[in-house]
Amino acid sequence: MLFQVGGQGTRPTFFEMAAAQQLPASLRAALTYSLGVFALRRPFLHKVLDYDDEFFALLMMVLEAHSLRTTDASFSESLYGLRRRAVKITHKKHSSNMESNDKIQHSGLEKHQKVISVAFLVILPYIKSKLHSIYNKEREARLQASLWGHDDDGLDESNFLLDPGESSHSQVESLRIEGSSLTHMKKRIMAIIAACYPWIHATNEGLSFAYQLLYLLDATGFYGPGLHALGVHVCRATGQELMDSSSRISRIRSRELERLRGPPWLKAVQRVLLSCIYTTLDYAQTGLIAAVFFFKMMEWWYQSAEERMSAPTVYPPPPPPPPPKVAEDGIPLPPERTLCPLCSQKRVNPSVIAVSGFVFCYACIFKYVSQYKRCPVTLMPATVEHIRRLFHDL
Secondary structure, three states: OHHHOOOOOOOOOHHHHHHHHHHHHHHHHHHHHHHHHHOOOOOOHHHHHHOHHHHHHHHHHHHHHHHHHHHOOOHHHHHOOEEEEEEEEEEEEOOOOOOEEEEEEEEOOOHHHHHHHHHHHHHHHHHHHHHHHHHHHHHHHHHHHHHHOOOOOOOOHHHHOOOOOOOOHHHHHHHHHHHHHHHHHHHHHHHHHHHHHHHHHHHHHHHHHHHHHHHHOOOOOOOOHHHHHHOEEEEEOOHHHHHHHHHHHHHHHHHHHHOOOOOHHHHHHHHHHHHHHHHHHHOHHHHHHHHHHHHHHHHHHHHHHHHHHHOOOOOOOOOOOOOOOOOOOOOOOOOOOOEOOOOOOEOOOEEEEOOOOOEEEHHHHHHHHHHHOEOOOOOOEOOHHHEEEOOOOO
16 A cells, blocks of 8 residues: 555556546636636626536536547546556466456547546536536525524516516416416425435535545545546556647648548638647646746735735834933942842832832932932932832732
């Protein structure tokens, strides 16, 4: 097992498969977020965000179909140098004991396997996303109903279609019954989907987890149930396969150019269109991911700049003022800082005068200030309110 960290052989590691599987979801989240930011300045992009499932499914269908057609790999697998190979099991028998051994052989993908692969990679995730949104809406509706109660007094849409004065009562009644039946059927379908989706989601996630665990333990060659249903293994591309990819793409495109029919001007227009499409598809993989990274980098750059502009300016603390000078007629300071300048003994209940900052014994400084109304060292005017007790010894 050893978690396949070494990466030897044609079998991809578990981490390579996990990264390739998570790339489409990460890419979709990045594209949705990018469009949401651009929509703040371009309101027409909100229409794209309203149909983000369809937009992303169409984009991935083009990318997956092109990647499977040219490289026999999905969009994310081709970025990691992986290829899909059809599994063929051959049975061999020994001449001595006539025991059969199974040997796995890999070959290129067939056309129907590519089509089904696109369905597994694009259509099934799209359906799952739609079911998930329906489940969320139904759950929110149930929560709202439990909080506020059912609202059955709503207005029927059929009442606004026909004028009651110009229509017969039977027509209005029939339209109302038809509309109510359709609404009731739609609600039943939504309720069924909301009830079944958790089981479907749990089954899918459980199967995926089981396959991934077995793949990690080298018990199976299939990373997921979809690959097992297709009978496809994901393998590392060899150097020769990577070199042959460009020649294979050129052969496919040359055949497509040879099939062009029509007058010369029409062929020229078709060649220009095909060249634009080929160029877009060639740089779609790297360009799309590079654009997302560039956008995130620019967003971080401008966000940090805005934070710097909006953050309050922090100035460095001012330097401390110079110590007050000892007056000529004042009491000189003792050689040791722990002694009181008045009694020349170790300070008892040390206290400071706020006007000068010198420390004395509380009894000494209180008696001196009460009598002379000044600091004994600097001779600055002071009162007993300027005396502050120091509690650094506690």
